[in-house]
Amino acid sequence: MKILVPVKQVSILDDEFEMRDDGHGVDEDFFEKDLNEFDHFAVEEALLIKEAAGEGAEVIVVTVGDGETDDALRTALAKGAERGIRVWDDSLADADSIAIAKVLAKVVEREAPDMVFTGAQSADFGHATTGMALAGLLGWPHAAVVSKLDFMPGAGTATLHRELEGGLEEIMTIQCPAVLSIQLGINQPRYASLRGIRQAKQKPVEELDLDDLGLGGSDVTSASRVRRMYAPEKGQAEIIEGSAAEQAARLAEIIKELRGI
Amino acid sequence: MAEILVIAEQRDGAFRSASLEAIAAANSVKGEDDRLAVAIIGADPNAFVSDLSVEGVDEVIAIKAGSNDFQPDLVEAVVATLAEARKPALIAAAHGVDAWSYAPTVAAKLGFGFASDVQALRYEDGQLVATRAGYAEKVLVDLDFPGKEVVLVTIRTNVFDPAGGVGAPTVTAMDAPACEVSTTHVGWKEPEDAGGIDIPGSDFILSIGRGVGDESNVEQFLEMADQLGATLGCSRPIADNGWLPKARQVGQSGQLAANCRLYIAMGVSGSVQHQWGMKHVETIVAVNTDPEASIFSIARYGVVGDMFEIAEELENHF
Numbered sequence: 001m002k003i004l005v006p007v008k009q010v011s012i013l014d015d016e017f018e019m020r021d022d023g024h025g026v027d028e029d030f031f032e033k034d035l036n037e038f039d040h041f042a043v044e045e046a047l048l049i050k051e052a053a054g055e056g057a058e059v060i061v062v063t064v065g066d067g068e069t070d071d072a073l074r075t076a077l078a079k080g081a082e083r084g085i086r087v088w089d090d091s092l093a094d095a096d097s098i099a100i101a102k103v104l105a106k107v108v109e110r111e112a113p114d115m116v117f118t119g120a121q122s123a124d125f126g127h128a129t130t131g132m133a134l135a136g137l138l139g140w141p142h143a144a145v146v147s148k149l150d151f152m153p154g155a156g157t158a159t160l161h162r163e164l165e166g167g168l169e170e171i172m173t174i175q176c177p178a179v180l181s182i183q184l185g186i187n188q189p190r191y192a193s194l195r196g197i198r199q200a201k202q203k204p205v206e207e208l209d210l211d212d213l214g215l216g217g218s219d220v221t222s223a224s225r226v227r228r229m230y231a232p233e234k235g236q237a238e239i240i241e242g243s244a245a246e247q248a249a250r251l252a253e254i255i256k257e258l259r260g261i
Numbered sequence: 262m263a264e265i266l267v268i269a270e271q272r273d274g275a276f277r278s279a280s281l282e283a284i285a286a287a288n289s290v291k292g293e294d295d296r297l298a299v300a301i302i303g304a305d306p307n308a309f310v311s312d313l314s315v316e317g318v319d320e321v322i323a324i325k326a327g328s329n330d331f332q333p334d335l336v337e338a339v340v341a342t343l344a345e346a347r348k349p350a351l352i353a354a355a356h357g358v359d360a361w362s363y364a365p366t367v368a369a370k371l372g373f374g375f376a377s378d379v380q381a382l383r384y385e386d387g388q389l390v391a392t393r394a395g396y397a398e399k400v401l402v403d404l405d406f407p408g409k410e411v412v413l414v415t416i417r418t419n420v421f422d423p424a425g426g427v428g429a430p431t432v433t434a435m436d437a438p439a440c441e442v443s444t445t446h447v448g449w450k451e452p453e454d455a456g457g458i459d460i461p462g463s464d465f466i467l468s469i470g471r472g473v474g475d476e477s478n479v480e481q482f483l484e485m486a487d488q489l490g491a492t493l494g495c496s497r498p499i500a501d502n503g504w505l506p507k508a509r510q511v512g513q514s515g516q517l518a519a520n521c522r523l524y525i526a527m528g529v530s531g532s533v534q535h536q537w538g539m540k541h542v543e544t545i546v547a548v549n550t551d552p553e554a555s556i557f558s559i560a561r562y563g564v565v566g567d568m569f570e571i572a573e574e575l576e577n578h579f
């Protein structure tokens with residue numbers, strides 16, 4: 001039994017940042033990198049199923065990214081995934097979610113997992129695209145924003161909840177293997193133990209390029225192109241200056257005024 | 262002349278009004294000679310024709326299916342069939358959870374241009390340009406779609422005013438294309454009982470987000486809300502962690518602050534899903550240590566500072 005979890009290392013912008021001169025991105029100096037929050041839940045869901053399945057079950061994490069994104073894989077390996085795969089090629093620098101999905105589709109074909117879990121979206125761009133695009137390329141059953149899952153390895157179908165607007169959930173069954181995008185709150189992601197972190201350093205991470213996957217550059221085209229990136233106009237917010245005491249005093253005035261006290 | 266296609270939605274037989282926002286987005290780039298067709302799938306699709314007879318809509322494609330169930334495979338087959346037959350330049354749908362399940366899928370499969378969570382559309386030098394946010398709403402990105410004949414976009418909710426007015430579309434009846442579906446609807450699970458917590462009814466909400474840091478810090482904000490005469494709300498991670506009941510969660514998958522006039526957000530970054538529940542509130546006050554937090558872009562008053570310090574000082578005034 002094998003579950004494949006594509007993960008993303010997301011970029012978190014510092015409190016202050018500057019755009020790149022070419023107007024297509026933000027200067028790399030202003031980022032912190034981390035494993036996408038949603039992916040913690042996808043990894044956890046895979047680990048829970050693996051642990052229940054016992055011997056021989058495996059969780060594989062895969063990312064498409066340059067050497068720096070190894071950290072995201074190691075974070076997932078430290079939690080208990082067995083091995084990692086990292087795919088990179090410089091031609092992927094401007095790849096959008098759909099191009100990434102094209103790369104991941106080849107990895108899925110190679111690994112033939114029983115299930116693929118992605119995060120429902122990435123915390124930085126929120127495209128909510130990669131997982132479901134991957135399903136489309138594979139022709140696999142798929143469901144997005146899964147908030148509860150009942151999957152017995154080997155079973156032909158799984159039962160899941162799809163979280164809809166307003167807290168309503170739809171219960172459905174789905175044929176397996178499937179690609180599911182996993183929602184926040186489906187489980188309580190574990191923290192890696194110190195032992196896990198040590199072990200993660202020894203776990204195999206296979207490095208692949210497009211060639212290894214039988215892909216040429218023209219196979220991994222994007223569905224969109226960044227024309228420009230820019231800071232939005234500042235909102236209308238009136239910034240309340242001063243010490244905490246002064247700020248609170250003004251805030252109290254606003255509250256009292258609106259409450260008619 | 263270009264054809265534009267909107268995929269409208271129903272859920273369990275009820276029309277989803279976010280579809281009217283997708284229509285408005287389509288109208289925003291619809292030229293005089295363009296045609297806008299809106300497709301809707303359901304057991305009784307004609308029931309939605311009146312909902313969809315709004316300004317700008319030239320045709321309603323009423324697609325009869327065996328049930329009202331949402332089946333991503335079926336929607337994808339419909340999109341494929343209509344795209345093939347009509348060669349629309351643009352396809353739009355609301356960026357709701359249903360579209361999340363089918364839009365990227367069909368776009369990838371058919372090689373469409375694609376952008377999700379789009380908040381503005383326009384043509385620049387004859388090229389379709391879509392604007393969406395990035396880096397936790399801190400930047401905007403303009404995307405174009407070189408070489409793509411068909412572009413599929415999903416439209417952020419609460420950005421476009423729903424299309425209104427009266428249209429006189431022609432109605433085309435169609436049977437849903439035959440396709441194998443891999444999902445089966447079993448039932449619904451309604452949100453848990455709110456237990457007396459009334460976010461939608463409250464006119465004054467004090468909301469806490471992940472900035473609260475730890476479960477042990479939550480109690481003091483419950484007490485402060487009481488003292489101020491506010492209802493305590495929260496962002497999703499606080500409810501997911503079980504620190505506060507789900508009934509206090511404001512946002513897309515929680516509550517709509519429907520009657521709120523004053524909303525104080527402390528330690529909330531302002532994700533689009535949180536904004537969904539509170540962006541409309543007349544007076545929003547944001548307290549956040551990060552001056553670039555996107556919550557400031559929708560707030561009327563901003564305090565760049567530590568929520569604990571502000572809270573401590575605020576208590577002296579009540």
Ligand SMILES: Cc1cc2nc3c(=O)[nH]c(=O)nc-3n(C[C@H](O)[C@H](O)[C@H](O)COP(=O)(O)OP(=O)(O)OC[C@H]3O[C@@H](n4cnc5c(N)ncnc54)[C@H](O)[C@@H]3O)c2cc1C
Nearest residue numbers: 470471472496497512513514515528530534535550551568
């Ligand atoms: C389908 C879907 C539905 C969702 N539905 C909802 C929903 O209904 N409601 C919802 O809220 N989210 C929802 N989310 C989650 C959403 O994407 C965000 O993850 C969430 O809103 C983030 O919550 P936050 O702002 O509290 O946390 P963060 O984004 O982590 O922000 C915390 C903020 O606190 C600030 N901060 C930290 N310390 C302090 C301090 N001491 N003083 C002041 N400020 C401080 C930080 O600068 C930061 O801006 C949904 C997501 C998906 C995919």
